[in-house]
Amino acid sequence: MQPSPLANPLATVAQLETPGSQLDRIPPDLEDSAHFAGARLTQAAGILLRLPQEVVAQAIVVFMRFWVGPEGGSLAEFGAEQVSAASLYLTTKLSAYPKSARSLINVYAYLASLPTTCIGLEQLKGKMPETCYFVTEGTYERRRTTLFTTEQRILRTLGFNVHVNLPYTLCITYLQALDIFTHPRAPELAKRAIAHLNTALLSPQFLYLTHQPPALATAAIYLAAREVGIKMPECEWWEVFDTDREELGFLCVGMLSLEGFAQGERDKWEGKKCPMSVEDMEAEVKRRREVDG
Amino acid sequence: MASRWANEEADKVEEQRRKKDKEDKKRLKLQKQQEAEAAAQAAQEADSRPAKRRRLSNDNEPSTKSTIPEAERKLLRFEAGGWSPCRHTSNFETLNHIEEGSYGWVSRARDITTNQVVALKKVKMDYAQDGFPITALREISILQKARHTNIVRLQEILSGDDPQECVLVMEFLEHDLKTLQEEMSEPFLASEVKTLLRQLTSAMGFLHENYIMHRDLKTSNILLNNRGQLKLADFGMARYIPSSTTAPLTQLVVTLWYRAPELLLGTTSYGTEVDLWSLGCIFAELLTKSPILPGKNEVDQLSLIFSLCGLPSEKTWPAFYRLPNAKSLKLPREHRHANLGFNRAKFPFLTASGITLLSSLLALNPNDRPTAAEVLEHGYFKEQPKPKPSEMFPTFPSKAGQERRRKRSPDAPKRGEVGAGIKAVDFSSIFKDREEEESGGGGHRLRRPFAVGYPFCRLRLVALVGSWTATDRTRSVNDCASVICFEICYTSAVYLYSRLLLGPHDLLHLCPLPSFPCAGDPSLGERDCVGDLERVGDPGVTECRGEPECAERGRLGDLVGDRSRDRLRVRDRARAGDGVRDGMIG
Numbered sequence A: 001m002q003p004s005p006l007a008n009p010l011a012t013v014a015q016l017e018t019p020g021s022q023l024d025r026i027p028p029d030l031e032d033s034a035h036f037a038g039a040r041l042t043q044a045a046g047i048l049l050r051l052p053q054e055v056v057a058q059a060i061v062v063f064m065r066f067w068v069g070p071e072g073g074s075l076a077e078f079g080a081e082q083v084s085a086a087s088l089y090l091t092t093k094l095s096a097y098p099k100s101a102r103s104l105i106n107v108y109a110y111l112a113s114l115p116t117t118c119i120g121l122e123q124l125k126g127k128m129p130e131t132c133y134f135v136t137e138g139t140y141e142r143r144r145t146t147l148f149t150t151e152q153r154i155l156r157t158l159g160f161n162v163h164v165n166l167p168y169t170l171c172i173t174y175l176q177a178l179d180i181f182t183h184p185r186a187p188e189l190a191k192r193a194i195a196h197l198n199t200a201l202l203s204p205q206f207l208y209l210t211h212q213p214p215a216l217a218t219a220a221i222y223l224a225a226r227e228v229g230i231k232m233p234e235c236e237w238w239e240v241f242d243t244d245r246e247e248l249g250f251l252c253v254g255m256l257s258l259e260g261f262a263q264g265e266r267d268k269w270e271g272k273k274c275p276m277s278v279e280d281m282e283a284e285v286k287r288r289r290e291v292d293g
Numbered sequence B: 001m002a003s004r005w006a007n008e009e010a011d012k013v014e015e016q017r018r019k020k021d022k023e024d025k026k027r028l029k030l031q032k033q034q035e036a037e038a039a040a041q042a043a044q045e046a047d048s049r050p051a052k053r054r055r056l057s058n059d060n061e062p063s064t065k066s067t068i069p070e071a072e073r074k075l076l077r078f079e080a081g082g083w084s085p086c087r088h089t090s091n092f093e094t095l096n097h098i099e100e101g102s103y104g105w106v107s108r109a110r111d112i113t114t115n116q117v118v119a120l121k122k123v124k125m126d127y128a129q130d131g132f133p134i135t136a137l138r139e140i141s142i143l144q145k146a147r148h149t150n151i152v153r154l155q156e157i158l159s160g161d162d163p164q165e166c167v168l169v170m171e172f173l174e175h176d177l178k179t180l181q182e183e184m185s186e187p188f189l190a191s192e193v194k195t196l197l198r199q200l201t202s203a204m205g206f207l208h209e210n211y212i213m214h215r216d217l218k219t220s221n222i223l224l225n226n227r228g229q230l231k232l233a234d235f236g237m238a239r240y241i242p243s244s245t246t247a248p249l250t251q252l253v254v255t256l257w258y259r260a261p262e263l264l265l266g267t268t269s270y271g272t273e274v275d276l277w278s279l280g281c282i283f284a285e286l287l288t289k290s291p292i293l294p295g296k297n298e299v300d301q302l303s304l305i306f307s308l309c310g311l312p313s314e315k316t317w318p319a320f321y322r323l324p325n326a327k328s329l330k331l332p333r334e335h336r337h338a339n340l341g342f343n344r345a346k347f348p349f350l351t352a353s354g355i356t357l358l359s360s361l362l363a364l365n366p367n368d369r370p371t372a373a374e375v376l377e378h379g380y381f382k383e384q385p386k387p388k389p390s391e392m393f394p395t396f397p398s399k400a401g402q403e404r405r406r407k408r409s410p411d412a413p414k415r416g417e418v419g420a421g422i423k424a425v426d427f428s429s430i431f432k433d434r435e436e437e438e439s440g441g442g443g444h445r446l447r448r449p450f451a452v453g454y455p456f457c458r459l460r461l462v463a464l465v466g467s468w469t470a471t472d473r474t475r476s477v478n479d480c481a482s483v484i485c486f487e488i489c490y491t492s493a494v495y496l497y498s499r500l501l502l503g504p505h506d507l508l509h510l511c512p513l514p515s516f517p518c519a520g521d522p523s524l525g526e527r528d529c530v531g532d533l534e535r536v537g538d539p540g541v542t543e544c545r546g547e548p549e550c551a552e553r554g555r556l557g558d559l560v561g562d563r564s565r566d567r568l569r570v571r572d573r574a575r576a577g578d579g580v581r582d583g584m585i586g
């Protein structure tokens, strides 16, 4: 069968039920936090490296794919930061914007020097100049080795399924098909829809691993239209884009719940750092056990 | 009359019956459909109930207006499978080695659980600088995406004990076209060439449509199974066509013999046209059973190209002079016979339309080459003999099943090299002495007729030293043919000049070009006696190896009707040489 250019490989139910970290008894909420912080970190690094959002989005999907399934990566073995860096490195390598190991390591070193893992993405724009070095030569060598071995592990864990189809262009195409762009507030709608697609990347429900790009794009448009107050066709227009009501409903709920989840994470790690390395994760798990007695 | 009437009556009855039948069926269908709809609706209601409850908990759910139940619409489901970690190499048992390439080892192996026979390609890893090698990563990612009947199927990637080990599992095909042609005693039939070429072009069309350039097309990278199916392999050089035209591409791509002139001349902004050049080389190779432009180095390669395809001119390839390495190349000043066009005499058995196709693929100016889609539409595939259906392809003994020795041919350029740091090739030697000769005594060559019966290799040698006295001994009466022979000789001279400059020791070895058939050429005899090896291709068309296409022969027959067979043959060559070069003035 000719694979559809719109489709992505999806996680199976079995994979979703048992993420690699759970086998190592990492508390599920910590796991969610680490995934979320890791994805945000990828986004921040992407901004500092001046990468287009498509490349960053692909890297985040690869990052998320790595963790699912009993054979997936475990936070007891891999830090979220190292997987974020390797996913981004791997993705840029295949893109038209390859980045050297050095600039990647520098950017991640800079981000790690920030006091919190709740990085405000807006403030990052135009911050750190790419040329300043934050690591010594020795550290660089060590991190580069880690980067390469992690890259290798991601490839093997995913069976080299690192290609990602994204819903962004589909989203715009659908808006055109719906003839939205004649509406004066259409740009606002498009912007909101894209924003929904971006936040969905961070979802603890792995929305990008469980739904195909057409459904993601349709749900983002549905929500954005409601928020902007643009009336959509009376009929069940989402079916034109091969999304049924069931899936649409599920995705809308998933996308909307993200705002609350993100707020929760901010409250949880305010002024603190979510454990992004194996050692920090270990320490955090230990600390919790002691607190719980 | 009566019977006719009766028939009409019967027809009428029959028609009515049919009409009724149709109506019955329609009714039945409608009824069934309604039943199905009802069932579907019930089912939907049944299993959407819990979901509805779930949705109610959130007031942001999409407004579920209760619409009148309609027939359920068929929504497309998008499938791309899932993923799982790489399996270990120990799941496969190696049967035999096929080939050690410049870039990996290929072997035939068996999946222990399924017994399926596959080809394993172990990628050589050069890990040092940038982690997992980008070339291997590209090859894998492009092969994953390029699913096409004429592209080898990548099934999975294996990992081994060494974390850096990486093995591609591909479907196994019995042959590659290079090894196969080396084993075959005669070239493919015209109908077979068409089938092969069409399959290859269709793979290429698919790639180009998906913004992928292969960049290493050659016969050893083209696989053929025993069912006549061709599949393109080795995507180690392939890459996506960059969206911006500013990013320079490395010109160090494509194995030398298949490398387009613009690459040889150092362009860094090229496109899918480089693949079409290679396609032309492969087309020619399938026709003649040997590589058509086997250059020894870049300089030699370019001179071979010019001798086959003519010289570029301001008119035919304006961008030529701006190419990096063109500066060192001094083309002879405008002369009467400049830009003689494509040397069709090399393909005496190819039809006019085949020549058009081949010469367009081997157009020096990349803009003049057709696209893969245009090639597929070419009249060459529509004329007799038609492409032979794959299932009627002969089977050949597979060498991939056993150890085998291979003839050396140049490798693909070293992978992973970047455009920077590649030294410019100095082509200044190619035409060095030519110009002097043009203005000097060399000009007399143009007027001196010489014998058609003269052994051709000698003739070329003579042309080279620029002395025609020797030819006087065997001067022929056939003036008309002489002129044509001169034309052939002329390019050979261009060819030999460059060889001479590379070193005179090459000379003896180079002189006889067997694919230049000519009366008196010893290779001619061989060609003619293979005529009895007939094979039936398309029904109704009998193909004879080593004979011109039927149409061509018919025309010749008119002209030389009453000549003896022997004479005809001589004439045949002369005719084949007529208009040897496109655009030649008589």
Ligand SMILES: Nc1ncnc2c1ncn2[C@@H]1O[C@H](COP(=O)(O)OP(=O)(O)OP(=O)(O)O)[C@@H](O)[C@H]1O
Binding pocket: B098, B099, B100, B101, B102, B103, B104, B105, B106, B119, B121, B152, B170, B171, B172, B173, B174, B175, B176, B179, B220, B221, B223, B233, B234, B235, B236, B400, B411, B412
């Ligand atoms: N799927 C296959 N089935 C059978 N034989 C194959 C298959 N793939 C490759 N081969 C054989 O192995 C040879 C080398 O394969 P391939 O070109 O992919 O490797 P390579 O190392 O990149 O080659 P190169 O020498 O061109 O760099 C082919 O010419 C062919 O003979």
Ligand SMILES: [Mg+2]
Binding pocket: B101, B220, B221, B234
């Ligand atoms: Mg090869």
